[in-house]
Amino acid sequence: MxxxxxxxxxxxxxxxxxxxxxxxxxxxxxxxxxxxxxxxHSRRGIKSCFLAVCALFILVLIFSVSYITRGDVGILIGLCGILVVVLAVSGLKAGIQGLKEREKNYITCKVGIALNGVFLLGMAGIFVRGLF
Incomplete structure (x- = not known):
């Protein structure tokens, strides 16, 4: 039973x-x-957008600190600028890899690639301008 x-x-x-x-x-x-x-949404695309937002936050922080101190910034701000470049490159890489995922919505990949590309070009311009 x-x-x-x-x-x-x-x-x-x-x-x-x-x-x-x-x-x-x-x-x-x-x-x-x-x-x-x-x-x-593509997971790598979401990661790319997240890295772009982190890079934007650091850029805003760098520019505001530089504005407050009237341009007298130390090496720490320069290292933060290099961190923005590293974040932009890794976000660009993640966005491109996200386009290879099958049957996903790729809008986050495209937005992440665009934002990280703009940040990378902007930081490259700042570094080149600083050299001359």
């Missing part, structure tokens, strides 16, 4: 799992027009 109730409970759970799986498949098919699943 005890074994029978265990078997019935196991069968009930198996049926419940099957029902949930069927419902999940129906929801996937229903999520978009004509039954196509909604595309997720």
């Amino acid at each position: 005890f074994l029978r109730s265990l078997k019935e409970a196991a069968d009930d759970r198996a049926e419940e799992r099957k029902k949930r799986k069927i419902e999940k498949e129906k929801m996937k098919r229903r999520s978009r027009k004509y039954g196509q699943a909604q595309l997720k």
Whole structure:
């Protein structure tokens, strides 16, 4: 009798799992027009955008410190500038790699590539201008 109730409970759970799986498949098919699943954002694209936001935050911090001190900044601000370049290069790399992911929404990759490219060019301009 005890074994029978265990078997019935196991069968009930198996049926419940099957029902949930069927419902999940129906929801996937229903999520978009004509039954196509909604595309997720590329993970590397999200990483690229996050690195661009970090680089922007550091740039704003650098410029505000430089403005407050009227241009008398130390080596620490220069190292922060190099950190922005490193973040921009790694964000650019992550955005390009994100474009290779299959069946994803690539808008975050494109935004990340654009922002990191602008930051990289801007920092390159600042460094070149500082040399001459």
